[in-house]
Amino acid sequence: MAVSRTARKGVALDATSADTKTRILDAAELLFMEHGFEATSLRQLTAAAGVNLAAVNYHFGSKEELFQAVLTRRLDPMNQERIERLERIERDAAGKPLSCEKVLFAMLIPALRLARDERRGGKNFLRLLGRAYADPAPFIRSFLSAQYAQMIARYKEAFLQALPHLSRQELTWRLHFVMGALSYTLAGTDALKLFAQVGAADNDELLLQRLAPFLVAGLKAPPMGDTRKLELVSGD
Amino acid sequence: MAVSRTARKGVALDATSADTKTRILDAAELLFMEHGFEATSLRQLTAAAGVNLAAVNYHFGSKEELFQAVLTRRLDPMNQERIERLERIERDAAGKPLSCEKVLFAMLIPALRLARDERRGGKNFLRLLGRAYADPAPFIRSFLSAQYAQMIARYKEAFLQALPHLSRQELTWRLHFVMGALSYTLAGTDALKLFAQVGAADNDELLLQRLAPFLVAGLKAPPMGDTRKLELVSGD
DNA sequence: GTCTATACCACGATAGAC
DNA sequence: GTCTATCGTGGTATAGAC
Missing domain, CATH: 1.10.357.10 (Tetracycline Repressor, domain 2)
Incomplete structure (x- = not known):
């Protein structure tokens, strides 16, 4: 709900420097599309997004809630x-x-x-x-x-x-x-x-x-x- | 491919006394239907069929091949x-x-x-x-x-x-x-x-x-x- | 608040005893 | 043919670092 990113106004953010939530969403959208929900592991997903394994649980609560957010x-x-x-x-x-x-x-x-x-x-x-x-x-x-x-x-x-x-x-x-x-x-x-x-x-x-x-x-x-x-x- | 059951000719087999392969197929059909392929574990499947965990791998080779057989x-x-x-x-x-x-x-x-x-x-x-x-x-x-x-x-x-x-x-x-x-x-x-x-x-x-x-x-x-x-x- | 490291239990698969 | 023990990997929870 709340905006979680530290304020860095005016900076153009590319895919790798975007905030953690967005990086996770982008990687999840791609991987869920390619392999489906069950077949996509959080470990490969967080690796692709360049974030820590636990970041999904912290920001979205669970893998299911991440899917809904996507x-x-x-x-x-x-x-x-x-x-x-x-x-x-x-x-x-x-x-x-x-x-x-x-x-x-x-x-x-x-x-x-x-x-x-x-x-x-x-x-x-x-x-x-x-x-x-x-x-x-x-x-x-x-x-x-x-x-x-x-x-x-x-x-x-x-x-x-x-x-x-x-x-x-x-x-x-x-x-x-x-x-x-x-x-x-x-x-x-x-x-x-x-x-x-x-x-x-x-x-x-x-x-x-x-x-x-x-x-x-x-x-x-x-x-x-x-x-x-x-x-x-x-x-x- | 080959028939793997020991010959017990002439015996009417109900759902619980049918041969292992059929018991697995019946349980798998039901569980895959209810929960989907990925969400169905071999442990619950073999328990429902009343067979050992390793029986699926023995008779069908893998969970995927079991699905194809179903x-x-x-x-x-x-x-x-x-x-x-x-x-x-x-x-x-x-x-x-x-x-x-x-x-x-x-x-x-x-x-x-x-x-x-x-x-x-x-x-x-x-x-x-x-x-x-x-x-x-x-x-x-x-x-x-x-x-x-x-x-x-x-x-x-x-x-x-x-x-x-x-x-x-x-x-x-x-x-x-x-x-x-x-x-x-x-x-x-x-x-x-x-x-x-x-x-x-x-x-x-x-x-x-x-x-x-x-x-x-x-x-x-x-x-x-x-x-x-x-x-x-x-x-x- | 945000992130990391790590521990936990269930999963599919397999090797080897019986 | 069947069973048990075990391995690598999965999602999740949490303690503690920044």
């Missing part, structure tokens, strides 16, 4: 931007029904902007985030759900307005699918190679051009009539 | 069924163009069938699988990509035929999104609570009814024209 540093501003963009299109609409595309883009663009900003962790951070979504550790899941609760609630109302043919429950599922496709893609790089041959996702605009038509069409699709019967058991 | 036990039959279903609809089509829905269902149904079969691990296993997809550990990623390479290649050809408006590259991306939404959903339970309030995914047919319209519409959507310009940088 996430909030980037996530809070990103979700803030998402909410601001949503508020702007709601204001511009001035009571008229919202466009599904615009709402979706307001949600996707801050994530892509974060991905292109190397000063804010760039792709590394988003891959870390995509992995965190699927992590089984309960402390990560509950932390993320708390971080996202407000933002998701706002967007759900907006989508509900833009997609009046969907019930609240149906929309909840679809937003779930959207988040799945998004986080799986952002965690990317290796996952992409599952399907071979595609060049690296070097251009984020290109990624958005691929993702948007898929998601918009999926969101707009009419729900399946409950009259249709599925044949799950036809195998034998 | 996955193949369920995955090989599931992907086999996927391929058989695809071959059947190809045969039934008799040269006529394939339906996108049918190809997609041939891919989804074996996964759902696995989820309802408690004798094959039920939901537990699919949640484990969904998590494995997003795991950063390289040995898991390379293992899964090898397991899936054949099956995915077959389905890509089928979808390419069912969706002639998509280029090969565009389709690769969309299958990537499909797998993202699917694995994220199957990993579910906790992730669902991100969006609150939805009842447990107790009915898999219901899940398929929600998922299918979303995915089919996304797959069928026309690609975004390259004439449209995206405004990624309109924030400031």
